[in-house]
Amino acid sequence: xxxxxxRVVAPENIFAGYIEKESVFKDKRVLxxxxxxxxxxxxxxxxxxxTNILAPVLKGYTTNNAFIYGTVGxxxxxxxxxxxxxxxxxxxxxxxxxxxxxxxxxxxxVADTEYRLVAQLLKGLGVSVPDTGLPTDVLxxxxxxxxxxxxxxxIIALDEIDSLVRKTGDGFLYSLTRMNSExxxxxxxxxxxxxxxxFLEGLDVRVRSSLSEEELVFKPxxxxxxxxVLQERVFEGFREDVVGPEVVSxxxxxxxxxxxxxxxxxxxxxxxxxxxxxxNDNKVTDFHVNEAQDKIDVERTVEVIKGQPKQSQAVLIxxxxxxxxxxxxxxxxxxxxxxxxxxxxxRETCGRNNLKPLTQRRVGDLISELDMLGIISxxxxxxxxxxxxxxxxxxxxxxxxxxxxxxxxxxxx
DNA sequence: AGTCCACAGGAAGGGCAGGCGA
DNA sequence: TCGCCTGCCCTTCCTGTGGACT
Numbered sequence: 001x002x003x004x005x006x007r008v009v010a011p012e013n014i015f016a017g018y019i020e021k022e023s024v025f026k027d028k029r030v031l032x033x034x035x036x037x038x039x040x041x042x043x044x045x046x047x048x049x050x051t052n053i054l055a056p057v058l059k060g061y062t063t064n065n066a067f068i069y070g071t072v073g074x075x076x077x078x079x080x081x082x083x084x085x086x087x088x089x090x091x092x093x094x095x096x097x098x099x100x101x102x103x104x105x106x107x108x109x110v111a112d113t114e115y116r117l118v119a120q121l122l123k124g125l126g127v128s129v130p131d132t133g134l135p136t137d138v139l140x141x142x143x144x145x146x147x148x149x150x151x152x153x154x155i156i157a158l159d160e161i162d163s164l165v166r167k168t169g170d171g172f173l174y175s176l177t178r179m180n181s182e183x184x185x186x187x188x189x190x191x192x193x194x195x196x197x198x199f200l201e202g203l204d205v206r207v208r209s210s211l212s213e214e215e216l217v218f219k220p221x222x223x224x225x226x227x228x229v230l231q232e233r234v235f236e237g238f239r240e241d242v243v244g245p246e247v248v249s250x251x252x253x254x255x256x257x258x259x260x261x262x263x264x265x266x267x268x269x270x271x272x273x274x275x276x277x278x279x280n281d282n283k284v285t286d287f288h289v290n291e292a293q294d295k296i297d298v299e300r301t302v303e304v305i306k307g308q309p310k311q312s313q314a315v316l317i318x319x320x321x322x323x324x325x326x327x328x329x330x331x332x333x334x335x336x337x338x339x340x341x342x343x344x345x346x347r348e349t350c351g352r353n354n355l356k357p358l359t360q361r362r363v364g365d366l367i368s369e370l371d372m373l374g375i376i377s378x379x380x381x382x383x384x385x386x387x388x389x390x391x392x393x394x395x396x397x398x399x400x401x402x403x404x405x406x407x408x409x410x411x412x413x
Numbered sequence: 414a415g416t417c418c419a420c421a422g423g424a425a426g427g428g429c430a431g432g433c434g435a
Numbered sequence: 436t437c438g439c440c441t442g443c444c445c446t447t448c449c450t451g452t453g454g455a456c457t
Contacts, residue, residue, distance in 0.1 A: 115441060130432055136441080309444090339420065359446060364421065380421065384455030387419025416457075427446080433439085 023239070024277050024284065030237035031270035033263045036082050037236070041228040043075045046218055050083045053214050054189070057098050057153040058090055062187045065177075065211050070218025071195050073261030077104075079218070080157050080193060087155070097152035099125070105164035114172045117164065118143055121156065144179055147186045157191040162199045170203045177210040220260030226252035229262050230269060238273065243284045247272065250289050268292050294399075301400050302407055304373055310411075311358055312366045317408040318346045319376060320401060323394055337392040339364065352413045367392065375404075 029035050040047065056063045070076045084100035091098035101124040105117065118139040119129045125146045129139060147154055156176070158164070165173070173190075180188045192199075192211060200208050221229065227248055234243045251272070255265030269284075271292035276284045305316065322337055322345055343360050350357040358366075367390065371378045377395040382388045394401055 113442065130441095138440090311444095358444095360420085361422085361447080362445060365445095368422090380452090382453040382455090383419080384453075385416090385418060385457095386455075387417085388452055388454085389420050414457100417455090419452105421452080422450090424449080425447085427444105429443085429445105430441100432441080435437090 024242045024273050024282070025237060026239050027237055028270065028273075030233050031266055031273070033078075033266060036078060036085065037232060039232060040075060040079060040082060041232060042221065042225040043079050043218075046075070046216055047079050047083055049216055050079065051086075054083065054087055054155065057087070057155070057189070058094060058096055060096070060153075062153070063189045064213035065190045066192070066214040066216065067200065067211060068191065068193045068216045068218065069195070069197050069199075071220055071259050071261075073255070073259075073263035073265075074218040074220050075262060076193050076195075076218050077159055080159070080191060084155060084157060097150065098155070099152060100155045100157065101125070102157045102159065104159040105161055113164075115139065117158075117172060122146065125154075140175055140179070144182070147179075147188065148183045149185070151185045153187050153189070155189045155191065157193065159193040160195075161192040162194040162196040165199070165203070170207050173203070173207045173211060177207060221256070221262055222260060223249075223252045223256035226255055226260065226262060226265050230265055233266065233269065237270075238284070242276075242282070243269070243273075247284050247286065247289055250286055254289070254293060264296075267296055271295055297397075298400050298403050301375065301396060302403055305375065305404050305407060308370075310355065311362075312369065313408055314349050314353065314355055314412060315342070315346055315363060315366045316370060316375065317405070317412045318342060318349045319370075319392060320394065320405050320408070321345070321349075324405075339367065339390045339392070342367070342392060349412060353411075364390075 025031075030037070050066065050068075053066050054063055068076045068080060081102055084102060087098060088100050090096075101121055103117065103120050103124075115136050118136065122129050122139065122143055125143075127142060127146050129142065161173075176188065176190055180190075190211060200211070203211070230248045230252055234248060247269075251265045251268045254268060255261050258264055268289055269292075272284050272288040275288040275291045275295070276282075279288075281288070305313065308316070319337060319342055322342065339360075343363050346363060347357045349355070367376070367378060370376045374395055377393055379391045380388065381391050396404060
């Protein structure tokens, strides 16, 4: 056996250096947003409130539905998951039938439609259903039967619930609340998580009144609080003395500028660690954090662009090229484009690339989608007698735009 | 004040792929 | 195999818009 190991890590092996070198990380999973830590600093009150809302299920009582608000990276998801895991643990210890289901409604092709959401809930309860093919009411019926088959309490946490409602309407929320009133044995508590403070206002009155019985607001972390959050993770995630306090402060300060986003702070720390490791450095420094910041911005955008459908990419490369051409001609003042000219050039792009051009109506939607993704920015303007149109400009900085162009240049002429 | 332009954007529905049950 | 269901992408048709022009 030892002979075999020796052979695997023999010095001449190209991976030998990697295996022998001690990593700066102790446990890298700790530095991801998905990790649920033992302690969540500066969220004690919110955890207590949510615990108080859900605690009655452990005594067999029904509980109120709840709604959690807060901007990105304020700890809504992690606190909710933490409380749910603690609740399930307590329920098992006391032999109570409590089941918690957590779903992220924004996850593409997982729970981003009504059908997929109900299918995921069924999967969470151990019932497997096809990804497509069944009428939605059949799925609801199955869900109803599964939940009501015994005396139990089901807690359904729907993260980023606003994106699903925006996409499919609030019909599923109405169905869930109505289902709850018809159950004979079981009961359901719904927890909605969103970063849209005005989300409830657009809902059906009946849904709104039953869904928002309790409301929790998560405020953004400030730089000092972020430092505490990071310090916990540094202790668990990195080897001793690898990350100094100045690095933690820098990550916290950068993330605090971006609305107190803890997720961003963690990403910075993790990628700074990866950069240090790749450079064969034993300590993470400010230099690695700055490198990480650039890398996150570029990679995040490039990944989003790569994930777009081909037609959307064709529209984007058309916009990038048009802006570049205008810049080359020194026409800085008119570097904003109009829908009509973009569509015309887009058709040419399609012609060169054997792509069937879409209608202007559809391209208008693709432009709106690119706008929503923050890749371009648009503004509806009226040019009086010369019509109403959209002014389009790139929302990316030079470096990212250049990288985006190079990414798409491989696919389009 | 009325007209006109070049779209924006909503609504409805077609076509397709994929799955299910009879 | 067929009819029916789904999600998804797309087109067609339509009304609305706001400021320059007449």
